[in-house]
Each structure stands twice: as structure tokens, then as C-alpha cells.
Amino acid sequence: MRLIQCLHEDRLTVAQVMSDAEVRVIAAEEGVYGLARQAIASGRSLASVVEAAATDSRLDYAQIVEERRLLPPLTHPDPAHCLVTGTGLTHLGSADTRSAMHSADKVDESELTDSMRMFRMGVEAGKPKAGEVGPQPEWFYKGDGDCVVAPEVEIPSPAFAQDAGEEPELAGLYVIGDDGSPWRVGYAIGNEFSDHVTERFNYLWLAHSKLRACSFGPELFVGELPAHLEGTSRIVREGRTLWEKPFLTGEANMAHSLANLEHHHFKYRNFRRPGDVHVHFFGTATLSFADKIVVEPGDRYEIDLPALGRPLRNALASESDFGYSAARAL
Structure with missing residues (x-):
């Protein structure tokens, strides 16, 4: 599993990389940090926490890169x-x-x-x-x-x-x-x-x-x-x-x-x-x-x-x- 953080609609957003062209938005209040803290507290793997928070929303990966909206992961x-x-x-x-x-x-x-x-x-x-x-x-x-x-x-x-x-x-x-x-x-x-x-x-x-x-x-x-x-x-x-x-x-x-x-x-x-x-x-x-x-x-x-x-x-x-x-x- 590969994840990114980016700015989307002026908010810190987590997304899972699905392909070179597309990423899937993950619902997360405090980014990857919040997901990791949730995984630690619940005793689950980060991957399972991410899967449970996955949404149907998709973003154009190339556009995120082109507009320099990537953040450190x-x-x-x-x-x-x-x-x-x-x-x-x-x-x-x-x-x-x-x-x-x-x-x-x-x-x-x-x-x-x-x-x-x-x-x-x-x-x-x-x-x-x-x-x-x-x-x-x-x-x-x-x-x-x-x-x-x-x-x-x-x-x-x-x-x-x-x-x-x-x-x-x-x-x-x-x-x-x-x-x-x-x-x-x-x-x-x-x-x-x-x-x-x-x-x-x-x-x-x-x-x-x-x-x-x-x-x-x-x-x-x-x-x-x-x-x-x-x-x-x-x-x-x-x-x-x-x-x-x-x-x-x-x-x-x-x-x-x-x-x-x-x-x-x-x-x-x-x-x-x-x-x-x-x-x-x-x-x-x-x-x-x-x-x-x-x-x-x-x-x-x-x-x-x-x-x-x-x-x-x-x-x-x-x-x-x-x-x-x-x-x-x-």
C-alpha cells in the first residue's frame, strides 16, 4: 500500500495511490498522523485502518503533482x-x-x-x-x-x-x-x-x-x-x-x-x-x-x-x- 498527503479543497487530505493516474481519498481528520494514532490505539494495522476509511472519491494524481499540492506523506x-x-x-x-x-x-x-x-x-x-x-x-x-x-x-x-x-x-x-x-x-x-x-x-x-x-x-x-x-x-x-x-x-x-x-x-x-x-x-x-x-x-x-x-x-x-x-x- 502507498499513501500520499496533499492539499485538496484547501485541506490536508490523505489518498491511497491506485495507479500513476489516480488516487483514492481516505477519510482522515489529522492526515496520516491521525490514522497512525488510530491504528496504535486500536491495535490494528495501519493498512486495515486505511481500508476502513476509504471513500469513493478519486483525484487526478498528475494534476496534484502539476499544481504542486503534494505534501510530505x-x-x-x-x-x-x-x-x-x-x-x-x-x-x-x-x-x-x-x-x-x-x-x-x-x-x-x-x-x-x-x-x-x-x-x-x-x-x-x-x-x-x-x-x-x-x-x-x-x-x-x-x-x-x-x-x-x-x-x-x-x-x-x-x-x-x-x-x-x-x-x-x-x-x-x-x-x-x-x-x-x-x-x-x-x-x-x-x-x-x-x-x-x-x-x-x-x-x-x-x-x-x-x-x-x-x-x-x-x-x-x-x-x-x-x-x-x-x-x-x-x-x-x-x-x-x-x-x-x-x-x-x-x-x-x-x-x-x-x-x-x-x-x-x-x-x-x-x-x-x-x-x-x-x-x-x-x-x-x-x-x-x-x-x-x-x-x-x-x-x-x-x-x-x-x-x-x-x-x-x-x-x-x-x-x-x-x-x-x-x-x-x-
């Missing part, structure tokens, strides 16, 4: 209660990354970079048996719900940014139950969007490089996720493909299991606040930045992961300079 009524985070060094990556890993096996532990050491920990023990815990991954914070940009809408890059690079990823979407238990609502295509020049200068600036906008969707995938997922990431400039590359994701292509990544996020009490929404990016292995591509305002990111529905598309925009930001004494 999971939102919280209060954006401050949506936390956006992610993990890195989680994917087995390209042949070059694997080659570097093989070479790393031949050197002394003391000669490994911190990144390669963490990557190797994941490769060796990141998929523990059920009920066991593997090593914790790299983790980062992106912001709250205000940093999320809807599909088909421009992603803003700060005036001080040195790079505006896409990161094609799988994102997990969650709602926290009243007892503090995390519930996975589903998955979506994600563009985690980072400043790779800043990160490359010094890895301790990773936190700064991640405090950017992001996008996910347009569709929410509900159900059992395939272990092997194949997608394509591309940059389009003035109607022509500037850069394109395939990417792999899903557990079969990751150093960590999703369960291990989820455990190390939700083990913290402050990430189990009842009613909160979490958007968690699971990492990438393919970047245009690695091929020396410099994205410019007006260029469009396209991330296509067919198993999760319609591609995620966003153009790049630049923010105005807010000026010097030091606080003043009252």
Missing part, C-alpha cells in the same frame, strides 16, 4: 514535534568504498580513520541476531519539521553554504505511542541534502553540514520492505540530465540492519516522547559530489526508487543572507 500538526535525524556509514557502498574497506583490513587498527573504523564495526557486527544489539552507527540531527520541504518544491540552501549536495536515501517514518513505544508507519524516498564541502574540510563539522533542509516522499510505503532496492539518482539542468547514477539500498545492501539502527535511535528517552513524529534517514552510498558535480540554483534533484512509488523531485533554491547572527544582550 507524514506530518505532525505541530512541526516542533517532528524530529528529523539520520545515520551515516551504513551502506556497503560503491566498489571503491568496498575496495577501501578491503585495503583497511590489511592495515593496523591504529592506522584506520575514525570513519573507516566505524564503517568496519558495522560490516562486522551491524546485523545482530533478533533480540541482540550491534554497534551504534554514526548519528546526526537535521532539525524539526520546519526543515522538511514538500516534494516538487524548491529546497533552500543557506547563503553561507559551500555545497548543496543531494543524498538519495531510504527514510523511516515513525509515530511514538502514548506509552513511549516507537511505531514504524512506513518508509519513503528521501533526499537528506547536505553540505559536503563543509563536511570534507573537517569531519567534526559534520553536524554543521547536516543542519539543512531535506525532503521525503512523495509516497509513504506501508508494508514489508524488500531487502534489495535499486534506484537512480540524477541532477537535471535546464531540462537535460547533467549527472545520473544508480544506487542500492535496503538491508541486503547495508552494513547495519534497520532494527539495529532503530534501536540506537529510540533507546534515548527524549526520542520516545508520546505523540511525536520521527523522520530518520538510513544513509546513502551514491553522491554526485563524489563525481565533482557542483549543483546550481535551478537544478533539479530526481531520486527514483520504483518500489516506493513516484520519484522524489526538488529543485535547488538559494536563501537570502540573514546577516551576522550573534545574539544581543537584553
Whole structure:
């Protein structure tokens, strides 16, 4: 099952994707968030709650996209209660990354970079048996719900940014139950969007490089996720493909299991606040930045992961300079 959220008659509307051309309206007072809360409270699956709320109303999917009425497929009524985070060094990556890993096996532990050491920990023990815990991954914070940009809408890059690079990823979407238990609502295509020049200068600036906008969707995938997922990431400039590359994701292509990544996020009490929404990016292995591509305002990111529905598309925009930001004494 795949769901979208959109604006219809100036209201937040949930719809089930029936085909590339048509979606079916689902009756929901608080969007997918409300449906998920209802499923948690009633002990039913989200799919059964959606089916029970289905209506006979159909909408033109292409028209929704064309009029830029798509919304992120999971939102919280209060954006401050949506936390956006992610993990890195989680994917087995390209042949070059694997080659570097093989070479790393031949050197002394003391000669490994911190990144390669963490990557190797994941490769060796990141998929523990059920009920066991593997090593914790790299983790980062992106912001709250205000940093999320809807599909088909421009992603803003700060005036001080040195790079505006896409990161094609799988994102997990969650709602926290009243007892503090995390519930996975589903998955979506994600563009985690980072400043790779800043990160490359010094890895301790990773936190700064991640405090950017992001996008996910347009569709929410509900159900059992395939272990092997194949997608394509591309940059389009003035109607022509500037850069394109395939990417792999899903557990079969990751150093960590999703369960291990989820455990190390939700083990913290402050990430189990009842009613909160979490958007968690699971990492990438393919970047245009690695091929020396410099994205410019007006260029469009396209991330296509067919198993999760319609591609995620966003153009790049630049923010105005807010000026010097030091606080003043009252």
C-alpha cells in the first residue's frame, strides 16, 4: 500500500495511490498522523485502518503533482514535534568504498580513520541476531519539521553554504505511542541534502553540514520492505540530465540492519516522547559530489526508487543572507 498527503479543497487530505493516474481519498481528520494514532490505539494495522476509511472519491494524481499540492506523506500538526535525524556509514557502498574497506583490513587498527573504523564495526557486527544489539552507527540531527520541504518544491540552501549536495536515501517514518513505544508507519524516498564541502574540510563539522533542509516522499510505503532496492539518482539542468547514477539500498545492501539502527535511535528517552513524529534517514552510498558535480540554483534533484512509488523531485533554491547572527544582550 502507498499513501500520499496533499492539499485538496484547501485541506490536508490523505489518498491511497491506485495507479500513476489516480488516487483514492481516505477519510482522515489529522492526515496520516491521525490514522497512525488510530491504528496504535486500536491495535490494528495501519493498512486495515486505511481500508476502513476509504471513500469513493478519486483525484487526478498528475494534476496534484502539476499544481504542486503534494505534501510530505507524514506530518505532525505541530512541526516542533517532528524530529528529523539520520545515520551515516551504513551502506556497503560503491566498489571503491568496498575496495577501501578491503585495503583497511590489511592495515593496523591504529592506522584506520575514525570513519573507516566505524564503517568496519558495522560490516562486522551491524546485523545482530533478533533480540541482540550491534554497534551504534554514526548519528546526526537535521532539525524539526520546519526543515522538511514538500516534494516538487524548491529546497533552500543557506547563503553561507559551500555545497548543496543531494543524498538519495531510504527514510523511516515513525509515530511514538502514548506509552513511549516507537511505531514504524512506513518508509519513503528521501533526499537528506547536505553540505559536503563543509563536511570534507573537517569531519567534526559534520553536524554543521547536516543542519539543512531535506525532503521525503512523495509516497509513504506501508508494508514489508524488500531487502534489495535499486534506484537512480540524477541532477537535471535546464531540462537535460547533467549527472545520473544508480544506487542500492535496503538491508541486503547495508552494513547495519534497520532494527539495529532503530534501536540506537529510540533507546534515548527524549526520542520516545508520546505523540511525536520521527523522520530518520538510513544513509546513502551514491553522491554526485563524489563525481565533482557542483549543483546550481535551478537544478533539479530526481531520486527514483520504483518500489516506493513516484520519484522524489526538488529543485535547488538559494536563501537570502540573514546577516551576522550573534545574539544581543537584553
